[in-house]
Amino acid sequence: MSWLVTGGAGYIGAHVARAFIEQGIDTVVVDDLSTGRKAFVHPEARFVQATILDGERLVEAMRQFDVTGVVHLAGFKYAGVSVERPLLTYQQNVTGTVSLLGAMEGAGVHHMVFSSSAAVYGTPDVDLVTEDTPKHPESPYGESKLIGEWLIADQGRAHGLAHTSLRYFNVVGSGTPDIHDVSPHNLFPLVFDALLGGRTPRINGDDYPTPDGTCVRDYIHVADLADAHVVAARRLEAGDRLEPVYNLGSGDGVSVGEIMSAIADGTGIAFTPEIAPRRAGDPARIVASGELAARDLDWRMRHGLGDMVASAWAARKAAAPAAE
Structure with a gap:
């Protein structure tokens, strides 16, 4: 019996697969390596290089490795780019x-655990997002994730x-120096790349109605997120009834300004970020409650902001020669 992780060679997927293996669960990784990296795959995982669009290959792999459940993380994850490439998304x-x-x-x-996204909410007009907050996705990416939830619920019925x-x-940090965030769009990689390249990181807008004027977001450590996936899988396999959706939220959030200060402290590289104009559509605050997940999935923020920065920076530095 094993669990299959689609997208298991990506930054998040590789952490999820490792969490399963560390809990003694046989794990199969399916990834087409379009954005994932073979080096991120745990050596104890069975690896199948395939696209999820190849249904016959998926059936073959599931039967071959006696798969009992799937964690579905594979997908096109760039919300901004999805506006330009909706059909691909x-x-x-x-x-x-x-x-x-x-x-x-x-x-x-x-059994299925689906990797959805806060992008389904769009720009919420509440201080604290819950699972019942209205869904108004503002990109093909967010729309596709919401449709994914609908498809899975329909298949359940x-x-x-x-x-x-x-x-x-916003998923950050690293559970191992062997895996780092390779996205060209996420805040931590953008800041790290700027520092390693001798450039000054920048903040888009410092005149928002927040304590320090910069946007407030939910940042969670990738290892905490991976552990929640394992708990969800175990509970489904045990026949426990779970909610159809859970927010993995911090409940309080961190501002971009605070992130910059933490990165300066964690890297030992002093800098004053440049202030650029606001980006269109950026809300002042998006923070989610994680109460339901805490109740059912043992969800909690085991890593603070300092841990997030230190682990992400260590992984990025370890990869620096190959990533430049």
């Missing part, structure tokens, strides 16, 4: 999920698929 995230669900049905696999979806915001 829907192909990877919607058609891909349909393909995966069909393969699971064909192979008799009845039709064929008894036991499932839950985890929505999260």
